[in-house]
Amino acid sequence: MEDISKAVERKDHRLKMSGRAEYTCDKRLEGMLYSAFVRSEIAHGRILDITLPDLPAGYVAVGGHDLYDNHLPVVTDEQPVFAVDEVCFVGEAILLLAGPDLATVRRLCRETKVTYEELPAVLTLDEATEMAAHYHYRKGDVEAAFAQAAQVVEETFTTGYQEQAYLEVQGMVAQWDAENGKMHVFGSLQAPYYVKNAVMRVLGLDDEHVRVVQQVTGGGFGGKEDYPSLIACQAAAAAKKAGAPVRVAYDRREDMTVTTKRHPSRLHYAAALDAQHRIIALKADICLDAGAYPGLSGVVLQRSVNVAAGVYKIEHLDVDGRAVITHTVPNGAFRGFGGPQSIFAMESLMNHLAAKVGMTPLAFRQMHVVQQGDDTVTGGKFHQYVPIPDLLAKVEEMSAYSRKYAAYSQPQTGRYRRGIGLSLFLHGCGFTGSAEKDILRARVILRKYADDTVEILASNVDIGQGLKTTFSKIVAAVLDLPLERIICPNPDTDRVPDSGPTVASRSLMIVGKLVERAARKLKAGWESGKEQEAVADYEAPELIPWDMDKFSGDAYPAYSWGVNVVELEEDRLTGMTKLLGVWGVFDVGKVIDNTVMLGQAEGGMLQGIGYGSMEKMEAAAGKIRQNSFTDYMIPTAMDTVPNQIAFIDNYYADGPFGAKGAGELTLLGGAPAYTAAVEQAAGKAYPNIPLTPERILAAEAK
Amino acid sequence: MVTTYRPASVLEALRLKQQAQAEALFVAGGTDIMPAGRTAPVLIYLQGIDELREVSKSEDVLRMGAGCTYTQLIGDKRIPEILRESMQEIASPAIRNVGTLAGNICNASPAGDTLPLLYVLDAILVIGHMDEQGKLRTRRLGIEAFIQGVRRIALRPSEMVLAIEIPCAAYEQMTKLQRFKAGARKAQAIAKLSFAGLCRVEGEVLQDVRIAFGAVGATVIRSWTIEAKMQGLTLTELAARRTAIVHEYGRILRPIDDQRSTAAYRRQVCLNLLEDFLRL
Numbered sequence: 001m002e003d004i005s006k007a008v009e010r011k012d013h014r015l016k017m018s019g020r021a022e023y024t025c026d027k028r029l030e031g032m033l034y035s036a037f038v039r040s041e042i043a044h045g046r047i048l049d050i051t052l053p054d055l056p057a058g059y060v061a062v063g064g065h066d067l068y069d070n071h072l073p074v075v076t077d078e079q080p081v082f083a084v085d086e087v088c089f090v091g092e093a094i095l096l097l098a099g100p101d102l103a104t105v106r107r108l109c110r111e112t113k114v115t116y117e118e119l120p121a122v123l124t125l126d127e128a129t130e131m132a133a134h135y136h137y138r139k140g141d142v143e144a145a146f147a148q149a150a151q152v153v154e155e156t157f158t159t160g161y162q163e164q165a166y167l168e169v170q171g172m173v174a175q176w177d178a179e180n181g182k183m184h185v186f187g188s189l190q191a192p193y194y195v196k197n198a199v200m201r202v203l204g205l206d207d208e209h210v211r212v213v214q215q216v217t218g219g220g221f222g223g224k225e226d227y228p229s230l231i232a233c234q235a236a237a238a239a240k241k242a243g244a245p246v247r248v249a250y251d252r253r254e255d256m257t258v259t260t261k262r263h264p265s266r267l268h269y270a271a272a273l274d275a276q277h278r279i280i281a282l283k284a285d286i287c288l289d290a291g292a293y294p295g296l297s298g299v300v301l302q303r304s305v306n307v308a309a310g311v312y313k314i315e316h317l318d319v320d321g322r323a324v325i326t327h328t329v330p331n332g333a334f335r336g337f338g339g340p341q342s343i344f345a346m347e348s349l350m351n352h353l354a355a356k357v358g359m360t361p362l363a364f365r366q367m368h369v370v371q372q373g374d375d376t377v378t379g380g381k382f383h384q385y386v387p388i389p390d391l392l393a394k395v396e397e398m399s400a401y402s403r404k405y406a407a408y409s410q411p412q413t414g415r416y417r418r419g420i421g422l423s424l425f426l427h428g429c430g431f432t433g434s435a436e437k438d439i440l441r442a443r444v445i446l447r448k449y450a451d452d453t454v455e456i457l458a459s460n461v462d463i464g465q466g467l468k469t470t471f472s473k474i475v476a477a478v479l480d481l482p483l484e485r486i487i488c489p490n491p492d493t494d495r496v497p498d499s500g501p502t503v504a505s506r507s508l509m510i511v512g513k514l515v516e517r518a519a520r521k522l523k524a525g526w527e528s529g530k531e532q533e534a535v536a537d538y539e540a541p542e543l544i545p546w547d548m549d550k551f552s553g554d555a556y557p558a559y560s561w562g563v564n565v566v567e568l569e570e571d572r573l574t575g576m577t578k579l580l581g582v583w584g585v586f587d588v589g590k591v592i593d594n595t596v597m598l599g600q601a602e603g604g605m606l607q608g609i610g611y612g613s614m615e616k617m618e619a620a621a622g623k624i625r626q627n628s629f630t631d632y633m634i635p636t637a638m639d640t641v642p643n644q645i646a647f648i649d650n651y652y653a654d655g656p657f658g659a660k661g662a663g664e665l666t667l668l669g670g671a672p673a674y675t676a677a678v679e680q681a682a683g684k685a686y687p688n689i690p691l692t693p694e695r696i697l698a699a700e701a702k
Numbered sequence: 703m704v705t706t707y708r709p710a711s712v713l714e715a716l717r718l719k720q721q722a723q724a725e726a727l728f729v730a731g732g733t734d735i736m737p738a739g740r741t742a743p744v745l746i747y748l749q750g751i752d753e754l755r756e757v758s759k760s761e762d763v764l765r766m767g768a769g770c771t772y773t774q775l776i777g778d779k780r781i782p783e784i785l786r787e788s789m790q791e792i793a794s795p796a797i798r799n800v801g802t803l804a805g806n807i808c809n810a811s812p813a814g815d816t817l818p819l820l821y822v823l824d825a826i827l828v829i830g831h832m833d834e835q836g837k838l839r840t841r842r843l844g845i846e847a848f849i850q851g852v853r854r855i856a857l858r859p860s861e862m863v864l865a866i867e868i869p870c871a872a873y874e875q876m877t878k879l880q881r882f883k884a885g886a887r888k889a890q891a892i893a894k895l896s897f898a899g900l901c902r903v904e905g906e907v908l909q910d911v912r913i914a915f916g917a918v919g920a921t922v923i924r925s926w927t928i929e930a931k932m933q934g935l936t937l938t939e940l941a942a943r944r945t946a947i948v949h950e951y952g953r954i955l956r957p958i959d960d961q962r963s964t965a966a967y968r969r970q971v972c973l974n975l976l977e978d979f980l981r982l
Contacts, residue, residue: 573975575971616886638888638889693884697970698967
């Protein structure tokens with residue numbers, strides 16, 4: 001059989017390149033109404049009065065009182081679909097107005113007067129006291145280890161917001177079928193069944209009477225995991241009240257102001273070193289800014305604490321994590337999901353400790369890296385081979401890291417100074433803990449038609465990451481069919497079983513394995529020319545059971561691994577940098593499609609470098625200041641150089657053809673490798689990202 | 703309702719403007735008004751006017767028509783290399799293909815990419831209007847007088863910019879030409895600050911020096927007073943006074959904190975670049 005990694009033309013290539021792809025905004029239903037929101041203008045306050053202008057015929061306004069249940073289910077249910085008595089962040093939705101003419105709807109929104117009694121607002125993580133989530137775990141005897149340490153080093157790191165910056169803004173169309181009492185929802189989303197469950201609850205409809213269909217989706221990066229549930233409920237409520245289809249379509253400024261982002265964080269680390277420069281104990285105190293409502297913050301925090309020690313084996317550990325409530329836009333899922341904050345802090349700490357003990361960053365890391373069979377931080381095990389030595393050998397060969405590191409360690413004079421930075425990282429694939437087994441219980445169906453084409457029925461979506469292609473390749477490879485015979489349409493919950501959301505680097509590894517197993521079943525009973533079906537349900541691998549209360553056990557079934565190297569030149573006069581080289585070597589088990597995976601790696605690394613360098617987003621008085629692509633900077637192709645990327649095969653038996661999670665891993669190392677390179681060039685330590693030229697020069701001035 | 707026109711000549715454009723008076727807007731590339739969602743009851747598109755796209759160069763004057771796009775000027779070797787470089791850093795190819803140098807001036811943003819350089823090149827705006835006999839009348843105005851403030855220019859409703867002129871003799875003799883745009887990324891970025899410096903050193907003496915800063919004030923900042931003090935200094939004298947000169951410029955910069963950068967950064971980088979430029 002041909003190597004499955006060999007790239008093919010993507011399943012969605014022609015549809016998208018021809019411009020025929022129908023995104024949510026392209027959807028036109030007869031009699032469809034356009035909509036706009038009345039939103040909170042203050043960070044925190046009580047709503048005293050809402051005065052609507054006279055609505056012309058055909059125009060409706062919906063709010064919390066119109067709903068069967070005004071609680072949005074996203075893990076917890078504190079967030080209202082519409083604010084009713086109290087507003088908790090700037091931009092929180094109070095009402096949705098809908099009608100046939102968008103300009104009129106917008107005018108009516110402007111003419112709606114909301115009177116507030118302003119309440120004190122908590123605007124920063126440092127002021128916050130209310131907790132959305134709290135996790136704590138210990139390993140060994142931390143106090144004793146600190147007591148006998150030869151050296152204790154403490155450092156505080158901070159990270160900022162990051163905006164997903166998907167090209168397609170959030171959007172949803174809802175259509176109420178009054179005759180059958182059924183709600184149809186079409187939208188840009190990552191989790192059809194999350195949206196379905198939310199609409200069912202909020203409108204008080206049962207399983208049979210809500211249908212969710214994914215439209216072609218122009219990027220998600222986690223931003224369309226939880227947020228689409230909210231606008232689906234709002235659009236559906238309006239559609240039901242108006243008796244006409246309603247479209248919610250954000251513009252970019254609205255999207256960037258009110259949708260979820262990566263959690264800003266503060267991470268305090270204390271490391272105890274022995275006389276041989278080995279880290280014997282580590283304390284980490286991690287605090288994430290949840291924003292106004294808990295939502296996914298607890299789950300995000302679980303990942304932050306789970307990777308608090310990075311890829312290193314440390315005997316005594318004390319990790320405490322909190323997500324705190326502030327009166328700012330709620331934060332949520334973003335590629336990496338709590339990992340990038342901790343990986344940045346831990347990798348930076350490793351560099352700073354190495355400098356302190358007079359070792360190179362690489363040699364100091366090599367003293368500490370985990371191996372197969374070692375315990376994880378939560379008392380689980382690294383069951384599979386840990387390929388860190390292979391990754392390091394490969395990246396050394398590609399980048400000449402050590403030679404350049406030595407060269408740039410010599411005194412540098414002149415306007416431009418060079419530096420090179422390295423980061424090592426891991427990503428736990430799939431959901432944290434036992435959610436896959438206890439909550440999701442994914443199912444996949446393959447349906448074979450009389451013409452021997454095979455349709456994949458799963459609720460996972462292609463949001464640009466190539467899932468239609470990789471799923472189809474798996475089926476085609478097992479059944480030995482040409483790729484054209486495999487059909488993988490956008491999920492429609494009336495047709496597909498719940499195979500879970502497209503998040504957590506689980507789609508290919510977990511659901512792809514179900515696709516593979518279903519295909520093998522189909523193959524075993526294959527009868528040409530006959531309609532057949534094969535079903536595969538999730539089966540949990542043998543693991544050390546996860547205990548959420550004790551925060552112990554195998555947090556993940558498998559880990560993906562990576563190393564990044566970034567080389568750059570810093571301009572002493574301006575603090576600006578120019579990338580000279582970007583290298584990445586990854587273990588994602590087995591690559592299912594080379595081109596798809598290269599796209600993930602190049603995009604992920606640049607998104608990680610952007611996170612560490614230029615992607616600055618701040619809130620002033622609770623309002624996001626950088627809410628356009630003019631002011632919120634994501635790197636373009638002009639800001640990078642051709643990336644050098646390699647993959648290491650490390651077959652994983654519970655993934656399809658050996659594949660593991662890959663999408664999130666590639667983002668994790670960009671920020672710490674970038675800042676390490678700047679640190680070497682400038683000869684200073686920078687504990688805060690994004691490390692903008694402003695921050696570089698401010699440190700220079702001190 | 704928006705009425706649009708596409709005149710074929712300058713006179714026709716001016717006549718349309720005069721008829722419509724203040725309600726009409728000239729559109730050259732449209733790259734500033736489109737994203738801003740700006741419009742008017744009458745839009746007069748200038749792309750059909752060939753005479754506005756002419757470039758000519760005599761011994762004394764380089765003249766660039768107001769309809770010349772960045773792409774056109776970047777490809778024209780008669781344009782000073784430093785100006786072409788500065789246009790090459792603007793936005794993206796799509797913007798450069800339709801955006802115009804005259805538009806960059808008329809938009810009068812403090813962060814306009816080409817402006818500091820045009821100030822030190824002593825650029826002159828050629829402004830036209832139609833007199834009562836229907837004849838074209840022109841006047842000339844230095845760029846520093848033409849740009850009056852943030853998005854404010856000395857253009858009357860009946861007038862239009864016809865061309866930009868640059869006196870050639872002076873810049874062709876410059877011995878050091880430097881410019882820098884500090885953007886948050888390498889393309890598609892509005893300048894946090896910008897710098898342009900030109901000077902002519904002859905026989906160890908600073909014969910001519912011109913310095914301008916962008917995005918650190920309501921308009922580009924250029925000080926003829928400080929320049930006059932530097933003129934005639936020997937390089938040794940200049941080196942001795944360099945710190946004082948930098949300090950003097952520091953007093954006239956008016957940077958602000960905003961969503962793109964900080965006042966402290968803007969000031970410091972401007973002065974770093976100036977200090978570097980003055981190492982002659």
